[in-house]
Amino acid sequence: MEKRIFTEIPFVIDLEVLNERMKLRNNKRMLETLEELIKQAEAVAKPKAIYIEALIQELKEDYITIGETQFNSKNLAENVKGVDMVFPYIITSGVEVEALTKEMDDLLDQFLFDGIKTEILLCATDFISQDIKNKYGYEEITYEIPGSLEGWDMLEQKKLFALFGDVEGDIGVKLSDSNIMYPGKSVSGIYFRKVE
Incomplete structure (x- = not known):
């Protein structure tokens, strides 16, 4: 399985987009604070990602096997029918921007900065999905995430993380015993070509 690691994904944080997305309603104080926080985030943020190209070894009604790892999900198995290759991934806004959060005591700052980190993560997921589409010539891809799919x-x-080896060493993401990812603005799952 080929592993691709990205340690400095480009991103753009647009003040007006966040104003709309976070429903700030052009509140002057909030926008001034948000603008300052965006500058702080832009100075340190390094969103990262890792994904692998993997063949589905076995596809049954209620599981798929990637390499030697069996993922048990009837819905996942149903959704990847007609697909031979999948792309397990982990994407994060990065430990660098997460570290800034720890220095904030103001609740408004924390709220606004959470929106900034979400925006960075969205940029990173867009970048990775576009990379996969470009590299493999797919028109559309979709994804499934453990815990969000019935x-x-x-x-x-845990099985997903095990596919990658040293995830923390590669991109700084770790998984707790209760399956919570750190940094908090991180996602994992499996991308695959969208079949009509």
Whole structure:
């Protein structure tokens, strides 16, 4: 399985987009604070990602096998029918921007900065999905995430992480015993070509 690691993904944080997305309603004080926080984030943020190209070894009614790892989910198995290759991934806004959050005591700052980190993560996921589409010539791809898909248990996230080896060493993301990812603005799952 080929592993691709990205350690400095480009991103753009647009003040007006965040104003709309976070429903700030052009509040002057909030926008001034948000603008200052965006500058702080832009100075340190290094969103990262890792994904692998993997063949589906076995596809049954209620599981798929990637390499030697079996992922148990009837819905996942149903959704990847007609697909031979999948792309397990982990994407994060990065430990650098997460570290800034720890220095904030003001609740408004924390709220606004959470929106900034979400925006960075969205940029990173867009970048990775576009990379996969470009590299493999896919028009559309989709994804599934452990814990968000009915019938694909969050516990399966441990199996997903195990596919990559040293995830923390590669991109700084670690998984707790209760399957919570750190940094908090991180996502994992499986991308695959969208079949009509």
